[in-house]
Amino acid sequence: MEQTIPTVHTEAPQRIGHFLKQNLREYGMLMSLVAIMVLFQFMTEGTLLQPLNLTNLVLQNSYIVIMALGMLLVIVAGYIDLSVGSVCGFVGALAAVLMVEYHWHFIPASLVCLAVGAAVGAAQGWFVAYFRIPSFIVTLAGMLVFKGLALALLNGQSVGPFPDTFQKLSSGFIPDWFSGSELRLTSLLLGVLVALTMLVMGWRARGNQQLHGMETEPMALFVVRNAVFAAILVALSWLLASYKGLPNVLIIMFALMVAYDFVTSRTTLGRRIYALGGNEKAARLSGIRTERLAFYTFVNMGVLAALAGLVFAARLNTATPKAGLGFELDVIAACFIGGASASGGVGKVMGAVIGAFVMGVMNNGMSILGIGIDYQQVIKGLVLLAAVCVDVYNKNK
Amino acid sequence: MFHPIHRDREVVKGVSLNVKRGEIVGIAGLMGAGRTELAMSVFGKSYGHRISGSALMNGQAIDVGTVQKAVDHGIAYVTEDRKSLGLVLNDTIARNTTLAHLDGVSKTGVIDEGREFAVANEFRAKLATRCSGVQQLVVNLSGGNQQKVVLAKWLFSGPTLLILDEPTRGIDVGAKYEIYTLIAKLAEEGKSILMISSEMPELLGMCDRIYVMNEGAFVAEFPVAEASQEKIMRAIVKSGQ
Numbered sequence: 001m002e003q004t005i006p007t008v009h010t011e012a013p014q015r016i017g018h019f020l021k022q023n024l025r026e027y028g029m030l031m032s033l034v035a036i037m038v039l040f041q042f043m044t045e046g047t048l049l050q051p052l053n054l055t056n057l058v059l060q061n062s063y064i065v066i067m068a069l070g071m072l073l074v075i076v077a078g079y080i081d082l083s084v085g086s087v088c089g090f091v092g093a094l095a096a097v098l099m100v101e102y103h104w105h106f107i108p109a110s111l112v113c114l115a116v117g118a119a120v121g122a123a124q125g126w127f128v129a130y131f132r133i134p135s136f137i138v139t140l141a142g143m144l145v146f147k148g149l150a151l152a153l154l155n156g157q158s159v160g161p162f163p164d165t166f167q168k169l170s171s172g173f174i175p176d177w178f179s180g181s182e183l184r185l186t187s188l189l190l191g192v193l194v195a196l197t198m199l200v201m202g203w204r205a206r207g208n209q210q211l212h213g214m215e216t217e218p219m220a221l222f223v224v225r226n227a228v229f230a231a232i233l234v235a236l237s238w239l240l241a242s243y244k245g246l247p248n249v250l251i252i253m254f255a256l257m258v259a260y261d262f263v264t265s266r267t268t269l270g271r272r273i274y275a276l277g278g279n280e281k282a283a284r285l286s287g288i289r290t291e292r293l294a295f296y297t298f299v300n301m302g303v304l305a306a307l308a309g310l311v312f313a314a315r316l317n318t319a320t321p322k323a324g325l326g327f328e329l330d331v332i333a334a335c336f337i338g339g340a341s342a343s344g345g346v347g348k349v350m351g352a353v354i355g356a357f358v359m360g361v362m363n364n365g366m367s368i369l370g371i372g373i374d375y376q377q378v379i380k381g382l383v384l385l386a387a388v389c390v391d392v393y394n395k396n397k
Numbered sequence: 398m399f400h401p402i403h404r405d406r407e408v409v410k411g412v413s414l415n416v417k418r419g420e421i422v423g424i425a426g427l428m429g430a431g432r433t434e435l436a437m438s439v440f441g442k443s444y445g446h447r448i449s450g451s452a453l454m455n456g457q458a459i460d461v462g463t464v465q466k467a468v469d470h471g472i473a474y475v476t477e478d479r480k481s482l483g484l485v486l487n488d489t490i491a492r493n494t495t496l497a498h499l500d501g502v503s504k505t506g507v508i509d510e511g512r513e514f515a516v517a518n519e520f521r522a523k524l525a526t527r528c529s530g531v532q533q534l535v536v537n538l539s540g541g542n543q544q545k546v547v548l549a550k551w552l553f554s555g556p557t558l559l560i561l562d563e564p565t566r567g568i569d570v571g572a573k574y575e576i577y578t579l580i581a582k583l584a585e586e587g588k589s590i591l592m593i594s595s596e597m598p599e600l601l602g603m604c605d606r607i608y609v610m611n612e613g614a615f616v617a618e619f620p621v622a623e624a625s626q627e628k629i630m631r632a633i634v635k636s637g638q
Binding site: 208209211212213214215266267268269271272274275278279281282283284285286287288289345346 | 440441443463464465467468474476481482483484485486487488492496497499500503506507508510511512514515530532550
């Protein structure tokens with residue numbers, strides 16, 4: 001009988017090395033994001049982490065991150081959705097028509113937009129799940145259809161501006177209850193609170209793992225990782241607090257991130273999605289209703305694409321026929337940079353988020369450096385290829 | 398029950414069988430006799446279309462229209478094709494073990510990973526699965542150990558009727574013996590076992606009763622004391638004429 005509790009006797013440094021090697025993917029992702037940020041911080045002589053620029057960085061990437069959450073589920077389930085960019089633009093156009101031309105209040109208008117997103121997802125999901133048409137083809141068709149519908153809705157013109165209250169969705173910041181000082185205290189405190197919560201949760205999860213004799217992270221690594229994490233969180237919220245505070249959209253994004261991370265890693269629903277992508281037939285023979293599950297991942301994707309469309313429209317303050325153009329590629333790239341597998345069954349929410357920020361920091365940093373849009377695309381393409389190459393190499397080793 | 402693609406071809410016709418508590422019943426037959434198709438059509442209508450017939454458990458009619466319903470009624474089907482139908486290869490032993498019965502390790506949809514770990518370890522010990530730990534990926538296991546993971550998955554779902562489709566296909570002698578011992582033990586515990594196999598010595602050695610199937614129909618039924626390889630083959634050949 002082999003031992004259940006692994007190698008308590010091996011020496012500490014060896015264990016840390018072993019653990020790092022096993023979890024290289026997760027740490028590697030985070031480290032490469034930090035490395036890229038440090039690189040650009042250095043090259044732009046400190047502009048990257050200026051409070052103003054950091055705020056912009058969050059605002060610019062929020063809609064990509066929001067869509068990457070849904071896309072990760074779709075990719076993990078073994079499908080792909082090419083229509084998200086068009087849906088995003090279409091919903092933005094719909095919001096503009098409702099709010100600007102028909103003078104709807106922004107709350108019912110937003111709800112209608114989210115419902116339309118769900119309906120779009122349901123339509124595509126129905127073809128994929130029940131009619132068994134490859135998702136690549138269904139969503140390619142969707143991409144054309146909704147790009148066209150957005151044009152039709154707007155009559156080929158830009159529509160705006162939106163009501164002030166709606167703009168707050170993207171350009172607003174959380175209110176400061178301790179007004180007066182230069183520093184937005186509420187925002188800073190919120191950042192500290194989140195960091196503390198994460199520490200407590202991490203500690204409790206570790207306790208639970210040890211209780212059942214599972215392999216846990218070596219203590220030293222656990223302390224270092226959490227300390228670094230908490231420090232980064234507090235530092236970022238301090239930087240944001242010294243400008244205008246935490247943007248509203250950051251709160252939305254963060255809440256969604258936490259929720260999706262929880263669903264994918266801790267719930268039976270998440271487990272079933274991974275099984276569906278890993279081996280659909282085995283999943284079905286294990287009592288998982290694969291069709292319904294695939295259908296709902298597309299509905300979910302539709303809702304998130306609609307939300308991203310609202311955020312993007314609110315940020316630009318107009319709906320243009322070109323909104324959302326090429327977003328799907330950024331979103332899909334974020335998922336693959338974040339370690340998702342094109343064949344399904346593999347990928348993590350946090351990976352996709354980090355992937356989105358890797359792309360975002362590169363966009364932002366290269367723009368500050370004055371690198372033209374031409375070479376920016378070349379570099380981004382190569383980074384995507386390199387990230388996946390590293391993945392494949394690690395797997396084959 | 399009809400073929401899923403050649404929609405007019407009847408694959409299994411007029412079959413009726415029973416398995417008693419604690420009994421091991423075998424289905425013998427040549428490849429393509431329709432044994433797997435029969436088992437899968439009972440297990441949540443996973444094969445074929447225009448399936449007709451009824452399933453009774455303890456004298457009560459039960460609905461086995463979907464896999465989930467079949468599992469809820471205590472039926473488990475261990476597939477003959479573990480790689481493509483039985484396991485999520487790119488996943489851990491622990492996650493594969495609990496896949497068919499996630500409710501057993503979760504509360505209101507939230508998985509208790511500690512409990513899952515404990516369950517996986519319990520079955521690993523019970524079936525003597527050889528691995529470096531239950532967090533190991535299933536793809537890295539040998540055929541026999543993969544088969545044990547599939548068995549663990551279905552045992553964890555708490556079945557009263559276990560359908561084993563070629564349970565020892567492609568695995569080494571040692572693991573075969575362990576699986577035979579396990580099957581005998583399960584029957585002793587009162588589980589009903591329906592075993593499909595192409596290896597006649599295996600059926601003759603394990604079963605209490607053997608049905609012989611050919612071209613989608615049962616052609617003979619023997620208590621094991623009366624059965625022999627010759628008799629089974631004769632029944633098959635005779636029905637073909």
